[in-house]
Amino acid sequence: MSNAKPLVRFVDIQKSYDGEILVVKNLNLDVAEGEFLTMLGPSGSGKTTCLMMLAGFEPATHGEIYLKDQSINNVAPHKRGIGMVFQNYALFPHMTVAENLAFPLEVRKMDKSEREQRVKRALDMVQLGPFGDRRPSQLSGGQQQRVAVARSLVFDPDLVLMDEPLGALDKNLREQMQYEIKHIHENLGLTVVYVTHDQSEALTMSNRIAVFDDGIIQQCAPPEVLYEQPANAFCANFIGENNRLFGKVIEDFGDSVKVKIDQGGEVHAKKVNVGGVGERSTLSLRPERVVVAPEEGSLPNEFSAKAEELIYLGDHIRTRFTVCGHDDFIVKIPNSAAHASLQEGDTVKIGWNMEDCRALDPSD
């Protein structure tokens, strides 16, 4: 993906609404042609703002946005030819579904027969063929969502922006729509910039995810990289489940460090984003990478842990341990015969590999 030429480029973009607070701080981001890029981040992190700048509804305070190597800072929104799906769909309530879809074609002065043909094709694409004569209010949430997607695509834009398009749907429908949008993206070879604050949505749909926080992209990487190799404590915590231990570096081996945990215990961890000896660090460890009752001496990090709480989830058992003074240490234990005997209050040995424990910035 990354070797394709960029369709969209944000160069040194800054944005402030009130002249006091920078909502977007120095954004540099390339979106490759055909890519599905997701902006993921907590509420208020500036995702919508970035999308609005790209669509032309908000001017950038500083920097340039390029679309196909043309600066579009001074191009009016209706001339940008970017499709957009809004969170509340923004279907026009006084028009039927078919009229909604025909609207972008009408304003492009397309003739009637071609218009009807395109509308029909777009409706078929989202499996809403028979619904053309209905008003948006006569459709279910999922159907409205599909109309919104169809409308944003009917005039063949190269780039489609979607701002939390599935936010209002229930879980099942949301998952179904994720696949449909993904298929449309693949079939049409679109470039999609997608905004969500649902991390599982981001992980299933995207080629790349840009994690936003505080107006800065914390990391921009494919989903598996983001999950396996978070660049900093925020990403580690925001994507997936994550155990955190806080401590201070006491020894530096070049590609690994030894960290002394504040409440006691020393951990050998992979050096990722941490200063030298004496610096504070957050250690990040995925719950599924912790081994319960390892063979003595087989792992570099072994601690005794007290099981505080067990939650039976069928395929695995979620267990909360107290380790090194942290009582919120989660371990996912596979539901196999070997572990069936663990009881609340038991003390067992747990351990993990050096590579699985990442020494990151001290965060807060």
Add this chain to the structure above:
Amino acid sequence: MSQTLVTVDGVPLKVSLARAQRRGKLKAIGLVVPLFLFILVTFFVPILDMLFRSVENQLVGEVMHRTVPLLNNWDEQSGELPSEEVFAALAEDFIEANETKLGGRVGRRLNYEKPGFSGLFRKTTRKAGSLEAPYQQSFIDINQKWGDVENWKIFKRESAPYTISYYLAAVDLGYGETGEIVRNKDDRRIYLKLFWRTVWMSSLITVICLFLAYPIAYLLSALPTRKSNLLIILVLLPFWTSLLVRTTAWIALLQQEGVINDLIVWLGFVADDNRLSMIHNRTGTIIAMVHILLPFMVLPLYSVMKTIPPSYMKAAKSLGATPFTAFVRIYMPNTVAGIGAGAILVFILSIGYYITPALVGGQSGTLISNFIAFHMSSSLNWGLAAALGAILLAIVLILYFLYDRIVGIDNMKLG
């Protein structure tokens, strides 16, 4: 067919449900009753009374209760006066009317149909004591109008307990020589012209209000709440001053020696001896009423516009529409409910408006309601006032019906 559902103890489900809901219904009725009674007494009863008065005509038959039944036997087409028997009964009625003091009122009622009856009845009542057989001659001696068949025809026609003559008068119609319905003479046709003037001036006021209110409401709906609240207060400010004060303020502004004339004379737009007359005429009524009714247009528009998500316009633009197309094709159709509500509100209010045209309307700016008021309080012709009012009510109801057919009442949003 499905069998009837029953609850566990065997009571049919419907009965049981109705029982459970009865308490709730009673409570709801209890909450509504006081307002319902109030509206019944202060609104529906007066309207019904007005509708009744516009056709009611009991007075003549009651006071002249001996004469009127006998008149039914008189053939008014014969060209002859009623028989001596009728004149005798009339004499008895006048003697009684002299005691009950009702003769003058009957005369006033008949005077609406033809001037002269009032004097005739007053004089005859006064001299009722001197009437003697033969009565016909005796009456003609008092006033020779009693010998005119035309007068007797009117008397007979207007002695029925119900009449349409108020309605005829209200639309500039009357009875001709032979009792057929004809248009009044040109110089006596006033009401149709007034109705027409009322309707078109109200329409004009509504249109002006719409054009002034639309941009304001749009601005208000686009501003953040804190600022828009402040501006809403400014819009409502006129409500805080008395109507009279506001109207007289317009007089001070618009009169020939007023502020605005002084200003444009000083600026040299018009000569000092050629000052504009902007008050005590149509212009004055329109300016003052637009000012007074503007909030009734702004508020419904604002409340509708506020509910239109900004994303509609953004979506339209992202789909390739110019800002102008987006506004016309997407924004405006979504404000139709507000336009309809505001327009119907302003129109209905202005079609019945009274104080402002009375104060600043002069000759050319008075509306039908001013004449209704005149007949209520000055000429005391309540029947005609009621008929005019009923026609006004009918116009409003017809417009309301048309609005319902075209736009739909369900779409109306008042706030």
